[in-house]
Amino acid sequence: MLGSPVPNNASTAMKVFVAIANHGIKNDKFLKALLAEYASMPYDVHVSVLTNVPKDLGSDIEVVMHTPQGNPWAFPFAHKRILADRVHDYDLFIYSEDDTLITKRNIEAFLRVTQVLPDNEIAGFIRSERTPAGTINFSTVHGHFHWDPFSVVSRGGYTFAFFTNEHSAAYILTRAQLKRVIASGRFLVGPHEGKYALPETAATDPYTQCGLRKMICISEIDDFVLPHLPNKYVDKFGLSDVEFSAQLRALQAILDKVRPATVLMKSETNLMHLKWSKSYYEPPRRDVLQLIPTNAHTLLSFGCGSGEIEGELKKRGLDVSAVALDSVIGICAEAKGVNIVYGNCATALAALSNKRFDCVLVSNILHLIPEPELLLSSLRALLIEGGIIIAIVPNLSQLPVLWHRFTGQPGHENLGDFNRVGIHETSYRIIVKWFSTVGLKVAKSIPVLPRRAKRVSSILGRLVDRSLASEFVVVGTADQASVADPAASGTASSYQTA
Numbered sequence: 089m090l091g092s093p094v095p096n097n098a099s100t101a102m103k104v105f106v107a108i109a110n111h112g113i114k115n116d117k118f119l120k121a122l123l124a125e126y127a128s129m130p131y132d133v134h135v136s137v138l139t140n141v142p143k144d145l146g147s148d149i150e151v152v153m154h155t156p157q158g159n160p161w162a163f164p165f166a167h168k169r170i171l172a173d174r175v176h177d178y179d180l181f182i183y184s185e186d187d188t189l190i191t192k193r194n195i196e197a198f199l200r201v202t203q204v205l206p207d208n209e210i211a212g213f214i215r216s217e218r219t220p221a222g223t224i225n226f227s228t229v230h231g232h233f234h235w236d237p238f239s240v241v242s243r244g245g246y247t248f249a250f251f252t253n254e255h256s257a258a259y260i261l262t263r264a265q266l267k268r269v270i271a272s273g274r275f276l277v278g279p280h281e282g283k284y285a286l287p288e289t290a291a292t293d294p295y296t297q298c299g300l301r302k303m304i305c306i307s308e309i310d311d312f313v314l315p316h317l318p319n320k321y322v323d324k325f326g327l328s329d330v331e332f333s334a335q336l337r338a339l340q341a342i343l344d345k346v347r348p349a350t351v352l353m354k355s356e357t358n359l360m361h362l363k364w365s366k367s368y369y370e371p372p373r374r375d376v377l378q379l380i381p382t383n384a385h386t387l388l389s390f391g392c393g394s395g396e397i398e399g400e401l402k403k404r405g406l407d408v409s410a411v412a413l414d415s416v417i418g419i420c421a422e423a424k425g426v427n428i429v430y431g432n433c434a435t436a437l438a439a440l441s442n443k444r445f446d447c448v449l450v451s452n453i454l455h456l457i458p459e460p461e462l463l464l465s466s467l468r469a470l471l472i473e474g475g476i477i478i479a480i481v482p483n484l485s486q487l488p489v490l491w492h493r494f495t496g497q498p499g500h501e502n503l504g505d506f507n508r509v510g511i512h513e514t515s516y517r518i519i520v521k522w523f524s525t526v527g528l529k530v531a532k533s534i535p536v537l538p539r540r541a542k543r544v545s546s547i548l549g550r551l552v553d554r555s556l557a558s559e560f561v562v563v564g565t566a567d568q569a570s571v572a573d574p575a576a577s578g579t580a581s582s583y584q585t586a
Contacts, residue, residue: 101132104195105178107171109164109290110139110186118187118317123149129192134178137186138167162279164290171261172270181266183291184258188215189315197311198260204244205303210265211248212295212302213256213312217319217326226332227316228253230325232356232365235416237349239303240339247307249339252356254295254302255288258314269298282360306336327369331394331420338419350415350430352391355456357510360499364482364511366452368393368417372400375534376449379478379563380406384446390436390467391453392428395421402426409443411436433457437466444472451480452559454522455514458506465526468566477528477564483535483557485515516554519562528564535560 106126110119119137123145126133136150137143140163143151154166164185171181180199184190194213201211214228233253240249261269269275274297281289283296295302305312327335341347355366370393377400380387385407389398392410394417402408402425409427412418418428429436448467454460467477483489484503493500504513512518520530535557554560 101130102180103132103178104129104134104180104182105171105174106133106135106182106184107167108135108137108184108186109167109287110137110143111160111163112141115186115318116143119145121317122184122186122189125189125191129195131180131195136170138164138170156279159279159286161286162290164287165279167290168276168293171266172276175263175266175270179263181261181263182258184314185287185291187317188257189317190258190260193311194314195260197305197308201243201246201248201305201308202262204246205248206243207268208299208301209243209248209303210259210261210294210300211312212254212304213258213314214251214304214309215256215316216313217316217322219319219322224313224329224332225322225326226313226329227321227326228256229327229332229335230321230369231367232362234355234368234414235335235339237339237342237351237415240306240343240349241303242343246305247340247343248303249306250301251304254292255284256314257288257291257316259291259294261294265294265300269294269300272298274298283362285361306339309336325369331423334419334423335416338416342415348415348430350412351432352411352413352436353433353453353457354510355391355413357456359503359509359511363499364455364484366391366393366413366456368413370394370396370451372397375536375561376451376478376480377401379476379532379561380447381476386445386472387447387449388440388443388445388467388470389426389449389451390463391451392421392426393417395424395426397449397451398426399424409440409445411440433463440470443470444475445470446472446475448475448477450477452482454479454481454519455484455512456510460512461522461525464522464528464564468526468528468564471566473566475566476531477523479519479523479562479564480559481514481519481562482559483515483554484511484513485517485555486558487555516557516560519560523562523564527566529566530562531565532563533560534562 126135136152138152138154140155145151156162167183198211217225217227219225236250279286284292294300338347342349356362357365387401387406387408389410392398392412398408398410398421410421411429415430422428429439457463502508506512523530535553536559537556538558
């Protein structure tokens with residue numbers, strides 16, 4: 089254990105150093121709220137505000153001017169040297185952006201659970217916002233970020249789990265933990281980005297490259313939630329408190345061994361900012377819903393996240409089954425009445441081997457599977473006669489992507505090398521080839537154009553749509569003349585025994 093961060097002399101106030109990144113003046117009203125909060129704490133608190141414009145914040149607040157060269161988003165990285173220079177002078181170190189509030193309650197909770205965590209784990213936080221109706225929206229939970237079902241663990245009477253989004257715009261370190269991350273040699277480094285963009289990377293380096301794994305204390309979750317004061321993501325992304333609580337219940341059930349711990353597949357790429365990863369929160373799409381045959385009764389969704397589109401289809405009267413991305417996110421789809429199958433690709437397909445469906449939906453999965461033709465063959469075997477497969481696949485041959493690769497833009501290196509970046513170089517031609525190989529005939533394809541590309545298409549004509557599309561929605565039907573038995577190629581059966 090890294091030991092207690094509080095002073096040995098109980099009568100001596102704990103010395104806390106706070107570094108706040110405050111760029112420009114837009115968030116000054118939130119900065120004032122943070123400063124007032126720290127001023128109210130019963131600790132010996134020293135606040136240093138890192139800013140790029142002169143400010144008078146009072147005699148008690150240290151103002152550090154920083155104007156980085158080049159990309160202004162590199163601004164927050166300067167806080168690391170400030171913390172390192174004070175490592176011997178304080179007991180506890182806090183970094184936050186200027187709109188994320190840390191309270192005395194958060195600090196006390198951090199100190200409590202630190203006592204039970206091993207040296208390579210650290211208590212972390214999740215951000216939330218308040219909706220106009222007064223409910224809580226967990227803005228940290230969105231996109232491809234998710235709980236690791238295998239991470240849930242009990243430590244000293246508390247329950248912890250790992251959430252793949254380490255960014256909460258803030259962190260707390262004890263002196264021992266700060267020394268550890270400095271000693272790693274990967275804390276005091278120049279501005280860089282990878283999994284996250286520059287400002288997020290500045291706030292996540294202690295977790296992502298300095299040897300500390302950020303664990304969320306889910307059994308005391310209210311103590312580890314930080315308000316994001318602008319509340320600007322409520323209508324854009326984030327998870328409701330109802331579904332967030334359901335996911336925590338799923339994690340606890342996994343720990344209690346009354347729920348399986350399963351992950352279907354690796355859903356994130358290795359590309360910069362994890363581009364083209366599978367979203368766990370895909371919304372119902374009108375273009376996809378319209379492709380479901382009106383006479384369809386049964387549907388399988390392979391790679392189901394929170395179950396938005398599946399729930400919509402359930403409301404329409406379909407018997408909907410789904411293979412969940414993992415056994416935590418699956419609880420959200422369960423609540424919508426979807427029949428959930430848990431497991432990895434092989435075990436889930438084996439569990440479905442005796443079932444047949446009118447329609448199979450594969451949304452943003454094929455490009456992430458090591459052998460997409462193998463999966464398609466197994467799914468084709470689950471279709472009734474006349475059934476269809478609907479696949480949504482990103483277009484990595486889109487002209488902007490090709491241009492970025494040609495000009496050597498960061499984040500596009502090794503694109504197409506599945507072993508290195510975890511994604512296939514998909515295009516319309518490749519999708520058709522995959523379908524054809526397993527005896528699926530493309531009955532319909534819809535190139536999905538970004539807004540800007542639609543304007544170009546209106547000028548140049550639809551012949552360019554396949555080059556401009558960000559993704560394709562493809563409908564495949566069983567081609568009996570091509571492959572009478574999907575298992576004849578050996579692919580379907582071999583997948584289930586992999």
